[in-house]
Structures are given as C-alpha cells and as structure tokens.
Amino acid sequence: MAQMLSPDSWQYRALNAVTPGLSYLADALIDLTRAGHPVVAGAADLQYSNGLNRYAEAYPDRYVQFGIAEQNMVSAAAGLATTGMMPFVATFASFLGLLCCEQIRMDVAYARLPVRLVGHHTGISLGFYGTSHHATEDISAMRAIAGLTVVSPADGAQLAAAVKASVDWPEPIYFRIGRGRDPQVYADGCPFTFGRAVRHSQGSDLNLVACGITVSAALEAAERLRARGYSVGVIDMPTIKPLDREAVLDAARRAPLLMTVEEHNVLGGLGSAVAEVLAESGAGARLRRHGIYDEYSLIAPPTTLYAHYKLDGPGVEQVALELLAA
Numbered sequence: 001m002a003q004m005l006s007p008d009s010w011q012y013r014a015l016n017a018v019t020p021g022l023s024y025l026a027d028a029l030i031d032l033t034r035a036g037h038p039v040v041a042g043a044a045d046l047q048y049s050n051g052l053n054r055y056a057e058a059y060p061d062r063y064v065q066f067g068i069a070e071q072n073m074v075s076a077a078a079g080l081a082t083t084g085m086m087p088f089v090a091t092f093a094s095f096l097g098l099l100c101c102e103q104i105r106m107d108v109a110y111a112r113l114p115v116r117l118v119g120h121h122t123g124i125s126l127g128f129y130g131t132s133h134h135a136t137e138d139i140s141a142m143r144a145i146a147g148l149t150v151v152s153p154a155d156g157a158q159l160a161a162a163v164k165a166s167v168d169w170p171e172p173i174y175f176r177i178g179r180g181r182d183p184q185v186y187a188d189g190c191p192f193t194f195g196r197a198v199r200h201s202q203g204s205d206l207n208l209v210a211c212g213i214t215v216s217a218a219l220e221a222a223e224r225l226r227a228r229g230y231s232v233g234v235i236d237m238p239t240i241k242p243l244d245r246e247a248v249l250d251a252a253r254r255a256p257l258l259m260t261v262e263e264h265n266v267l268g269g270l271g272s273a274v275a276e277v278l279a280e281s282g283a284g285a286r287l288r289r290h291g292i293y294d295e296y297s298l299i300a301p302p303t304t305l306y307a308h309y310k311l312d313g314p315g316v317e318q319v320a321l322e323l324l325a326a
Helices: 012-017 022-034 052-058 070-082 093-099 101-109 138-143 156-168 214-227 245-254 270-281 302-308 313-325
Strands: 039-043 063-065 086-092 116-120 149-151 173-176 198-201 206-210 232-236 239-241 257-265 286-292
Touching (some): 022 156, 039 070, 101 138, 138 270, 156 173, 198 214, 206 214, 214 232, 257 270
Parallel strands (some): 039 063, 116 173
C-alpha cells in the first residue's frame, strides 16, 4: 500500500504546481493502467520529486514506497517482472544509474526482464545538491550494459509517448529525464519510436545532434546561427541505445560538421555513441562533442550551471561558432 506524506510535509505540493513536467510520467502510467496493462510503480522516497504521488493516489494497490533503498527497489522490480507485472521504478538518476548499476546489470538486464527504470533530475539539474546528486556519467554506465535500452526524452510529452510505446518493447529500459521544468519541445500525443531520431531540420554547414534538455537549447542555437547566415540542422536523438545510425550518417553526408550536445560527460555519452558510428562507417564529417568536459560539475542553480557549461541556447551557439570558424 502507498504511504503518502502529510500535505504539510515540506513544500512538495507547492513545488509540484510549478513543475508541470512531473505530471507526464504518472499520467502516462495511469493511462496504461486504465487500458488494462499490468503496471506497478515504485519510488525510493521521492514520489513527490518525480510525480508518482499522482499514480499512488489513483492506484494505491499498484504503488510501492521502497524508502531510501534504491538497490532493493531495482531488485524488487526485477522480481515483479518475473510474475508478469510491468514495473516502473524511479529515483534520482545519480542513484539509479550509478548506485544501482550492479542490480540493473545482474538482476534486470542479464535476465532480460522488461523493467522500466526512470532516472530523473539528470545531469546538473539538481544544482545546489552537488556532485553526489549530479548525474553526468549515467549514460556511459547504462549504455555499456548489454541488452539495456537507453532513452533520453526532450520533454514531458516525449517521455509520455516513450512510456506508452514501451508496452511493446521487450527489453529493459533506462529512461533519463529532467526535473519537470524542461522547456516544451513537443505537443502532447507526439509519436515515438524506439531507435528512431527526430529530424527537426537538416543543415549543409552544421548539424546539431542533441538529447534530453539540450534539444531545446540546440533548436534555439540553430535559429541564432541561421540568423547569422549559416545552414544548421537539428536532430533529436532520444534513443541513445540503440542509436539511429542512419540518422547520424545522413547528417554526416549533408554537412561537413557535426556537433553533439548533451548534459553529460563528453566521455561515454551521446557524443561517444555518435563518434563510434562515424569511425566505424568511415564517414568524413568532423565531430565536436559538447557537454561536461570530463570534470565534476560545480554547485549552483541549474540555470546558472547551464549557462556556465554553455548548455543553453547562447552557449551552444558560441561553441558552434567556434567549430564553424575552426
């Protein structure tokens, strides 16, 4: 049974009112449950930080509050999947993708169980919480686990579409999502296909390949660069594994320069995945990997950090201009 916190507990309910993206995960799970799918949801004492309190209120018998026991939550989700249930479990990405790596590898992926792992507040979005809570290595760790699909939606609408599409996806999935204040990129009800990129535009000078919250920044940067006279395209790569190789190769054929943009270490993340495709294919496009340059991120408000690491629109534009001028 769900164990809900008091309405007076901290300021969670007030915070939820200004983080609309938090509702998408729970609402998608509610829709799936109403449609008859054997969904069960769980959180590690963070149901108000990921919006699953909404699901718990709607289906208290389908929700498990695991407390601060993330590794146990993942193993329990694996056990639930063996009984025919469709478990979705969520906690901070820094805990899920790193602390629980062993349980994800052995209990979930090795057994090829259809568990849906939702790592929220990815990258540097937890700001003042610091290095222990920042998740800038999780893509690298998760995409190295055999049989595990890695998805980084651009916003809540794309997350909801991916969650609903996961009903027919046989592999375990690691969803990497933001903090619920992500800029809106897609309309509600947008289509989603695992392993398929979303091509917003194609450029003949430069193509930007982004995932997660940086999709919005890439779109803004592309508009700024076009105003300067450059032909710049934007590709959203929500599925980092399996990667849409053809989208990468097509972008490399159309422009001499590619630039990946991610809220993650440039080692092992989206940039590395794109680099592998280019190297193995012999494509001649030059690649710039932009993100966190192999360092532990600073502690500050998220928007300040995005600007500092040049992961907002103006910052991406600046890095792209350096690449274009090189």
